[in-house]
Amino acid sequence: MIPVMGVDGATVAVLGLGRSGRTAARALAAGGASVVAWDDGPAGRAAAEDEDIALRDLSRPGALDDVAALIVSPGIPHLYPRPHPVIAAAWEAGVPVDNDIGLFFRSLGQSDWDSHDVAPKVVAVTGSNGKSTTAALIHHVLREGGRESQLAGNIGRGVLDIDPPGDGGVVVLELSSYQTELARSLTPDVAVFTNLSPDHLDRHGGMGGYFAAKRRLFAEGGPDRCIVGVDELEGRFLANQLAESRADDRVIRISADRKLAEGWSVTARKGYLSELRKGRQVGSIDLREIKGLPGAHNHQNACAAYAVARTLGLGPRQIEAAFASYPGLPHRSxxxxxxxxxxxxxxxxxxxxxxxxxxxxxxxxxxxxxxxxxxxxxxxxxxxxxxxxxxxxxxxxxxxxxxxxxxxxxxxxxxxxxxxxxxxxxxxxxxxxxxxxxxxxxxxxxxxxxxxxxxxxxxxxxxx
Incomplete structure (x- = not known):
């Protein structure tokens, strides 16, 4: 578990008691907070009581009077189509609202980071489609390459439920727009944007709000390396905003439908993945016979995972061998x-x-x-x-x-x-x-x- 930092002695409220909410409550308590929690459904409240999490009806007048922060589960609307009444009450009372992703980034590595010879890394993946497969594939490639890796977020374990990473360890996060939109701290070392297509539009007030929620992963914390799918206008806009010049290799552009020439890029056309730097091919993989990655959409996922692995020091042949053994995710092709x-x-x-x-x-x-x-x-x-x-x-x-x-x-x-x-x-x-x-x-x-x-x-x- 990752104990939450900066909450010792404070009363912190948790709204929503699904997996992430209950994990946040435990991590807050581990950090010294006095936790009160609420869920609108009786099943959530019963699950919390089974874990001895103190319940308080946060909708009651005065329920937030002694609360230092409100932590909200991702499924609860906080702006569109309308804010949950407890969140609206927190705004009126001046109580900061955050989620478990924000707690994770502000707490990871605060206690023992200096003891590592090689600092751990956090890779965060977002986008409309393919983010689960991309995150799982990155995790698989790292493990096959002999690197310590943990998979968390919208897939795998809750972000605060993972073990503190070891020397040179990697935490791979899949993050939805619900998670990136509200998190007060977003500081991954490597950030990935797969693609964008209409989804969750009522929750974000339209495509502009949806894209803005994804973009926060890149704008808020300034990742060291950004890997951006440029097969849609929004991706091309984002890559252009992030790069300081045509040769800026802090931004790796990926595509499954176009040839890319500028800077550092990874493309997959007609089943062949190619890595180019400064216009020269430096790596390639034939993806056509890899059963766990069928179709152009999975080839885009492979481009993103390949780019992350290269960023973290793995060689093309290591990555190719790991791709070949990838079993695929349940319910995804x-x-x-x-x-x-x-x-x-x-x-x-x-x-x-x-x-x-x-x-x-x-x-x-x-x-x-x-x-x-x-x-x-x-x-x-x-x-x-x-x-x-x-x-x-x-x-x-x-x-x-x-x-x-x-x-x-x-x-x-x-x-x-x-x-x-x-x-x-x-x-x-x-x-x-x-x-x-x-x-x-x-x-x-x-x-x-x-x-x-x-x-x-x-x-x-x-x-x-």
């Missing part, structure tokens, strides 16, 4: 079975149009299982990527409306996962891919995208 020449791929994490489009672009003849709670913006941007779809099998509470929006695609309303798997498997031919890439949230039928993916895998396993 995960090959779960192959039967009679038909592959079954679970990309339940494709909860928005952009991520689903990238999954569709990774394969040839596709039997596409899709549907769920549709997000803002419709499916227009997805249809251009659906050229490989032989047929769609639509699930979800609003399957019929979802199917009608798939203009030009043969779509069958199945409603349930069981029917969709059975129908797609019965109609699939050798060489086809049965792909779960919903392009929608899961909450109409499942608690989360993981549960949806597990249901898909179970239905595939049960096929005769």
């Amino acid at each position: 995960q090959l779960i079975a192959e039967r009679g020449g038909v592959r079954f791929v679970n990309d339940s994490k494709a909860t928005n149009v952009d991520s689903a489009a990238k999954a569709l672009a990774a394969f040839g003849r596709i039997r596409w299982i899709c549907g769920g709670l549709q997000k803002e913006g419709g499916l227009g941007g997805l249809l251009d990527a659906a050229g490989g779809v032989v047929k769609a099998y639509v699930i979800g509470r609003e399957a019929e409306a979802f199917a009608m929006s798939l203009t030009g695609i043969d779509a069958e309303v199945c409603t349930t996962m069981a029917d969709a798997v059975a129908r797609s498997a019965a109609e699939a031919e050798p060489g086809d891919v049965v792909l779960l890439a919903p392009a929608a949230a899961s909450f109409d039928q499942y608690d989360n995208f993981e549960q949806r993916g597990e249901d898909f895998a179970a239905r595939v396993a049960a096929l005769a």
Whole structure:
């Protein structure tokens, strides 16, 4: 655990008692704080009581009178579409509001950093799509290269729940816009921006607010090295803002769809990764046969992970060997079975149009299982990527409306996962891919995208 610094003797309130909230409460207590906590749901309060975390209804008048800071879990809105009443009360009372990410960065290394021969590093990854795979791939490459690495944040363990890193150790964080937007301290050594596409727009008041939340990771703490995906306008803007000159190698540009000439860059075109410095190729990897990284979207993730590994001193051949052994993440273009020449791929994490489009672009003849709670913006941007779809099998509470929006695609309303798997498997031919890439949230039928993916895998396993 990372004890929180600067809170000894203070009363600190925690709002939201999921995993990150309870971990923050323990880390605050380890730092000497008197912790009071609240969750709007009875399940969260019960979990806190099981861990002897003191409860206080923070919505009551005067509940914040003795509180030095309010720590908020990432799922709780603090600005758009409207602030939670407790957060609004904290503003009125002048109580600073922060989250566990801010506590982590202000506390890491305060006590024993000088004892290391090689200072530990923090790598932070953000973006709309691919950040989980990128963070996990960085972690895998470092471990395979003999480096100490811990994976935390929006994936793996809570940031305050990790062990203090050892000599030369690396902490790899996946950070969502919810986490970067509120954190008062953001000081990674290496920061990664994968890409940007519309998501969580109600939470951030539109695309401008969403991008601003991501950009804070680079603007607030001044990382030593910035790795920026430049396949969208926002990435090109960010890279230009960060670089002092065309040759500034503190900024590494990455791309999966364009040739880059300036400075230090890593690109993946037609399945080949190339590292260029000052216009000269200094490293390359053939990504086409790496099963854990299918498709151009995963090749962009590979570019980001490669750039981080090079920044941290690993050689191209070390990275290539680690890529080859990467198993992939559950629910992200995960090959779960192959039967009679038909592959079954679970990309339940494709909860928005952009991520689903990238999954569709990774394969040839596709039997596409899709549907769920549709997000803002419709499916227009997805249809251009659906050229490989032989047929769609639509699930979800609003399957019929979802199917009608798939203009030009043969779509069958199945409603349930069981029917969709059975129908797609019965109609699939050798060489086809049965792909779960919903392009929608899961909450109409499942608690989360993981549960949806597990249901898909179970239905595939049960096929005769």
